[in-house]
Amino acid sequence: MIDIKKAKRIVFKFGTNVLRGDDGSISLSRIYSFIEDISKLHKQGKEIIIVTSGAVGLGANKVNVDTTGDVILKQACAAIGQTTLMSIYEHGFDKYKITCAQILLTEEDFTQRVKYLSLSNVLNRLLELKIIPIINQNDTVSTTELEEARGVLEVCFSDNDKLSALVASKLEADLLVIMSDIDGLFDDNPKENPNAKRIPLVEEVTPEIESMGQEASKGGRGGMKTKLEAAKVVTRSGGHVIIANGKTPNIVTKIFKEDDIGTIFLPTEKLSGKKRWVGYATSISGKVKVNAGAKKALIEKDASLLSIGVLDIEGEFQKGDVVTILDENGNEFAKGMVNYGSFDCRKIIGVHSDEIAKILGHKNYDAIITRDNIVIL
Helix, strand or coil, rough: CHHHHHEEEEEEEEEEEHEECCCCCCHHHHHHHHHHHHHHHHHHCCEEEECCCCCCHHHHHHCCCCCCCCCCHHHHHHHHHHHHHHHHHHHHHHHCCCCCCEEEEEEHHHHHHHHHHHHHHHHHHHHHHHCCEEEEEEECCCCCHHHHHHCCCEECCCCHHHHHHHHHCCCCCCCEEEECCCCCCCCCCCCCCCCCECCCCEEEHHHHHHCCCCCCCCCCCCEEEEEEEEHCCCCCCCCEEEECCCCCHHHHHHCCCCCCCCCCEECCCCCCCCHHHHHCCCEECCEEEEEEEHHHHHHHHHHCHHHEEEEEEEEECCCCCCCEEEECCCCEEEECCCCCCCHHHHHHHCCCCHHHHHCCCCCCCCEECCCHEEECC
């Protein structure tokens, strides 16, 4: 079994259902237990980042409203609850003479590469200063749900599971610990099937593993499905992931003392920083459908995507945007950063590269997407 105790840079993700008690209100005793155990790790010289949910729930409880289905009310409750959430963490860590910093993020902080790189610099500097960043999605100004309503194809994150994965990936963390309300990944839903068996180790997040994902429980935005997606991002970035039960007493200490806790996911590869951004950290506004020959070349030969292999273009995008790449059956198998906008791409569908200049009046690239900007999913 992997020695988790050697992890130096660790991201902890706490979800709404872990931070609240059975009555739906915030569980201060559980949060302070997390803080106490994390403080011990921090004193050992480990670099800690926390991604936390809870602002919307805290705000809704404070003003006694139901935010279900009301995006604007949810954003308002996030504004109300965020100050309370941060004050809890600040008060808790202050007792151990540890300084924490609040960072609220939106999709644009990842989609715009300049902001993405700047975020990395700030987080690394905070860690150098031995400060614990407390990160949350900025629900008050986030446009995720509004964009989904307008038909944007895919936003880079819509929950804190994926956000924690993007943070862990960008910072090249050794370990992401996702605190759930069950004991890890099971071969069936343990809340419905008492004979479901926990899977202690996952060597790769395969389609079979992904099929075990369950949807979100009441009160949470993510679910096992989003946690598996997060695990896939981090393990492809060279990190380990643990999904464990955050309601287990002293769970943080147990993770770093015992082997058989939760489900651990092993790293499978280490994508370059740019490919991690292309594959996972930016929003998608277009689709490119390719023929079987092009798909084979991309997967087996690490080739660029040429216009002759393109069958269809969907959505509107500009040069430098990231699109999803589909096969003939409409299945996504890759993502890539395009060299031409959708207007030009539609003009050169199915043509040979030699004809691009004649059709467009210019040719900056032979390929619609060059191989260095393609990530096979």
